[in-house]
Amino acid sequence: MRKLKNSELGRLNVEEFKKTDKIPLIVVLDNIRSLNNIGSVFRTSDAFLIEKIYLCGITAKPPHKEIHKTALGATESVAWEYVENTLELIQKLQKESVLVASIEQAEESTMLQDFTIKSNQKYAVVLGNEVKGVQQDVVSTSNYCVEIPQFGTKHSLNISVSAGVVLWDLFKKFKY
DSSP: OOOOOGGGSOOOOHHHHHHSOOEEEEEEEESOOOHHHHHHHHHHHHHTTEEEEEEETTOOOSSOHHHHHHHTTHHHHSOEEEESOHHHHHHHHHHTTOEEEEESOOTTOEEGGGOOOOTTOOEEEEEEBTTTBSOHHHHHHSSEEEEOOOOSSOSOOOHHHHHHHHHHHHHHHHHO
16 A cells, blocks of 8 residues: 555645535634634635635634644635624524534534434534633524534543534535
């Protein structure tokens, strides 16, 4: 077995990526403080053809050296927009018929493996602050609360890890 060279991977260039059909999924970053986490979410969103990222509250915006370090150019391929107020964004998306799922541990949450998507429906997932999680008013307003099951001693996953788990799972549900 031989590792493939980057030139053998058949990846899209930025212009091809922008023209490619995306899965009907939006990522909302709610007050993410780590620039490395922001960059990682951009990179994961590029990998799984995410439609758009919204950066909200204290979440930093590109261009920024520390975001670029982990995004590795994905800030140029993935569409993004800054919106100051997460709750107002969620309400606007819902008025546009987007179903919103906060990724959070909450009463009556749906475990990720049990979360089903409807065909021809656009979704948004909200990922929250590294310490406080998704704001309670955003959780309360969301259509769903989706939880990543965990079986060890820790109470949570890093936001970039959570994004990877959730986006891969939803990508599979949209594509397969």
